[in-house]
Amino acid sequence: MIQTPWFIVIVAGLLITISAIAHRRRWWLTYYLTGAVAFMAFTVAISLITGLDVIIMGIEAQNIAAIASFLGIPSTFLPPNAFIFPDPTGWSIFGIGFECSSIIEIGVLIGLLIFYPGYSRKKKVKYAIIGIILTYAANLLRMLSIVYIVNIFGKQYLYFAHAFIGKLIFFIFVVLLYWYLLTRPTLSIVRKNIKGGKFEF
Template sequence: MIRYIILLIFLVVWLYILHVTKKAKLPFWHFLWGSAGLFVIIFVGFKDVLTQPMANIVAAVAGIVGKMTGVFEPYYKYGIIFVESAKDSITLKIDFECSGIIEITAFLSLLIFFNVYSRYEKVIIGCIGTVYIIVANALRIILICLIIHFKGVDYYYISHALIGRIFFYILSIILYFYVFTKAQIISQKVGGFGYVDDNK
């Protein structure tokens, strides 16, 4: 209960500072405060609600490859994956960290306040980007499962903490480059500052 009271107070402060930065025509600070604040609001307010559904989705998407190859068995209703190797087996639980909720929340928070795009474009890019992150995360899980299946459970840590994470970060960088960096560069080349009217 206390958490939601603090969140409500933060929401009021967030909206007020958003209004001030917009009226003062400070686009960079409006973007920075808006995206960071929205991330905190969604993360704190909806993390518990969204984590398990996202884990189920990722397990289901990754499970398509698992069922086709027989390398691992998904139990998407519970957000878990059972992987067998030649010597042993392991059950992987897709928890909060692996669900992709952090990455999706960060991406959408930045996109909403990244005013190079119109509102219609943000909706389309937001949907495509969310699907992209889910698929990228599922591919990371598949990669981890494949390594464990062929190399054994001893490779769980290195496949999860190192190989899988680097793989996912590379895919995330590609998304961020095309959605944010490239779009900003193009808008500057055609003479725009990189921000358009919020009412567009």
């Protein structure tokens, strides 16, 4: 497990090298994709190496417990990254894992924004901040939907809530966010370039 983050760093280093070569040769799609994936990989590796992932998962668990309690589902934070809440048969304990922390999704989004050729540096920073906040909020909403379903219907609905409802909610939010921050502006730029006789960013 200790070696895994460093392997990710090596892979990210190879990808960023490919991205640099692609930029020099003006292979824009290769530059964009490899650069974005490399940034995501560095984000994952750094969070694992430094323990930032545990801190983020702990904060998320505290946030979920607090919001659920505010909404009428009494929940208690259990360090380092879990929380407990009632269900029809007793109590359920949820632990937030790395895959549910939204670190990967945030890393992907920021990577795509950083290497996006159509934005100024100021706009990239602005959209990155917006993207981080909304992705984090969407992940909290996803987790709260799971808590609500299990609280009402019981543990037997955990898989359904996690694998379908929660993921569907998160997927819809992420697609809308990507549309607003990346897809819509790209289509606008392409449309302007075509009208102006240009076919590059």
